[in-house]
Amino acid sequence: MKIAIIVAMEKELALLLPLIMDKKTRSIDGKEVTEGRLGNHDVVVVLCGIGKVNAALSTYALIRAECPDMVINTGVCGGADIKTGICDVLVADEVAYHDVWCGPETEYGAACGLPARMECDRRTVEKAREVLTGGKVHFGLLCSGDKFICKPEEVVEIKVHFPDALGVDMESGAIAQTCLREGVPFVIVRAISDTPGSGHNIEQYEGFWENAPQSTFHTLLRLLEQID
Numbered sequence: 001m002k003i004a005i006i007v008a009m010e011k012e013l014a015l016l017l018p019l020i021m022d023k024k025t026r027s028i029d030g031k032e033v034t035e036g037r038l039g040n041h042d043v044v045v046v047l048c049g050i051g052k053v054n055a056a057l058s059t060y061a062l063i064r065a066e067c068p069d070m071v072i073n074t075g076v077c078g079g080a081d082i083k084t085g086i087c088d089v090l091v092a093d094e095v096a097y098h099d100v101w102c103g104p105e106t107e108y109g110a111a112c113g114l115p116a117r118m119e120c121d122r123r124t125v126e127k128a129r130e131v132l133t134g135g136k137v138h139f140g141l142l143c144s145g146d147k148f149i150c151k152p153e154e155v156v157e158i159k160v161h162f163p164d165a166l167g168v169d170m171e172s173g174a175i176a177q178t179c180l181r182e183g184v185p186f187v188i189v190r191a192i193s194d195t196p197g198s199g200h201n202i203e204q205y206e207g208f209w210e211n212a213p214q215s216t217f218h219t220l221l222r223l224l225e226q227i228d
Contacts, residue, residue, distance in 0.1 A: 001228060003038070004068035005045045006058060008171050012075035013047050015217045020045065029061040039224035044068070048171065052146050055171035059178040070121065071179050071186045074220050076193035077142060077169040078149055080158060084138055084192045089219045090167045091128045092120050092142035092188035095176040098158045098168065099145030108161050111177060117141065118176040121185035124227055128189075131226045132219060140166040142188055144173030167192065189220050 007013050017023065020043060023036040034045045044066050048058035059071060077090060084090065094117040096109045109116035129139060143158055143165045158165055172188045179186035 001040075001069045002042045002044075002066065003224070004059075004062040004066055004071045005038075005043055006048050006055065006062070006071065006073045006171070006175060007045070007075045008048055008050050008055065008169075009075065010047065013045070016045065016074065016220075019217060019221055028065045031058065031061065033062075039221055040228070041224055051170050052144070052174035056174040056178050059175045060182070063178070063182045063184055068184060070124070071175065071184055072189065072220070073172050073175045073186070074189045074217070075169075075171075075191070077167040077172075077190040079192045080143065080149075080155055080165045080168050084166055085136060086192055088136040088138060088192045089132070090138050090140070090142060090188075090190050090192060091125060091132065091223075092167070092172065092190070093122075093125045093139050094119055094141045095172045095188060096141060096143050096162055096165075097145060097173040098143040098162065098165070099147065100173075111173075114177060114180060118173070118180055120176070121187050124185070124187045124223070127227055128187075128223050131222060137219065138166055140164060142167045142169060142172050142190070144169050144171065144176075146170060189223065191217070191219075 007016060020036040020038050023034050025032055025034050046058050046062055048054045096117050097111055100111050101108050107116045141162055141164050143162050149168045176186055
């Protein structure tokens, strides 16, 4: 299988690249990408940059240039529920925008006629439920928007609309929307870096990068070894 992997930040890329074998770099649309092997799969990895527009542009460029069988977004996210702890892993089964409302007669979170909850590739998520056992791995809703969430009231507002949200990030919604538009299956696997609303999440986020174990990104490799 050919898989496009998208990360938002240099720090995420630095944790992922050591796992990739037979690496070489080239350019797509003026952006450097790394191709190689991860598990049993050919992969092409791109650093998209933070936020929805950057994520959508890079996802679209990769899909058009590479025709991948699947897109995977990996990296980190903030926790949005007491169930999740720092360095736990969230495998999203659905993705929603927490900052989109298109007016009366539309559902909060729904963009461009899409459902408010965009479903990740069901087959891969079910495989993840089978194989990712024995660690702190959560499955559920990841909410996405163009804002770093850090205040308790921001988490409360998100939970008003999406009470079952387990995590928050800034790219997965745009990646999901682009993949749905282009008809490409997608999966989101992210490590919890901080707890928004705790009063200490900035310090948690900064400390996470100092102590981030490679094992959180090894979760992705464990999953890829089991899918075909």
